[in-house]
Amino acid sequence: MESKRIILMLLHNNQNHPSTNSRLVRLSMLIGLGLILFLFESFIPRPLPWLKPGFAHIATLLAIYMMGTGAALIVVVTRVLVGSLLFGTLFNPAFILAMGGGIAATFVMGSCKRYFSQTFSIFGISILGAVVHNLTQLILVEFLIVQRFEIFYLAPFMILSSIFTGFIVALISHLILLRPYLLPY
Numbered sequence: 001m002e003s004k005r006i007i008l009m010l011l012h013n014n015q016n017h018p019s020t021n022s023r024l025v026r027l028s029m030l031i032g033l034g035l036i037l038f039l040f041e042s043f044i045p046r047p048l049p050w051l052k053p054g055f056a057h058i059a060t061l062l063a064i065y066m067m068g069t070g071a072a073l074i075v076v077v078t079r080v081l082v083g084s085l086l087f088g089t090l091f092n093p094a095f096i097l098a099m100g101g102g103i104a105a106t107f108v109m110g111s112c113k114r115y116f117s118q119t120f121s122i123f124g125i126s127i128l129g130a131v132v133h134n135l136t137q138l139i140l141v142e143f144l145i146v147q148r149f150e151i152f153y154l155a156p157f158m159i160l161s162s163i164f165t166g167f168i169v170a171l172i173s174h175l176i177l178l179r180p181y182l183l184p185y
């Protein structure tokens with residue numbers, strides 16, 4: 001009962017959404033979108049193990065702009081949990097990296113949207129989220145797996161790839177937000 005109250009409290013955001021049911025439907029559709037994009041990008045060949053397009057973050061960015069940070073956190077956590085169950089990576093290092101990077105990026109993007117929306121556009125917020133996601137994962141890899149400072153030599157390459165992928169994610173999200181008939185529910 002307490003968890004239901006917490007979820008409803010996270011979902012409650014005075015943004016002209018008439019009912020909790022419509023918010024739950026919208027949230028569920030965003031989670032589904034994130035999972036579909038996560039599965040799709042797993043089939044895209046990667047030149048480097050850590051280089052992913054991050055298309056699943058489109059659902060997170062849409063959730064931030066449509067429903068707020070609390071809902072976006074639910075989208076990220078659920079997407080990572082269910083995606084890890086589907087791929088058999090639950091609680092392994094890939095799961096920990098995805099969860100840590102996703103949560104950190106969502107908090108940063110949500111905070112920027114809330115407090116600095118006059119300064120950062122959706123493009124700046126997405127790029128910042130991608131950079132935070134990759135740097136969080138790099139810190140987690142150093143702390144939990146390799147425990148060698150040399151891993152941070154990858155940071156410039158990861159930041160450059162984050163700028164590119166963050167821009168692509170923002171562009172797609174921006175185009176969806178401009179066309180309300182493409183939005184779920």
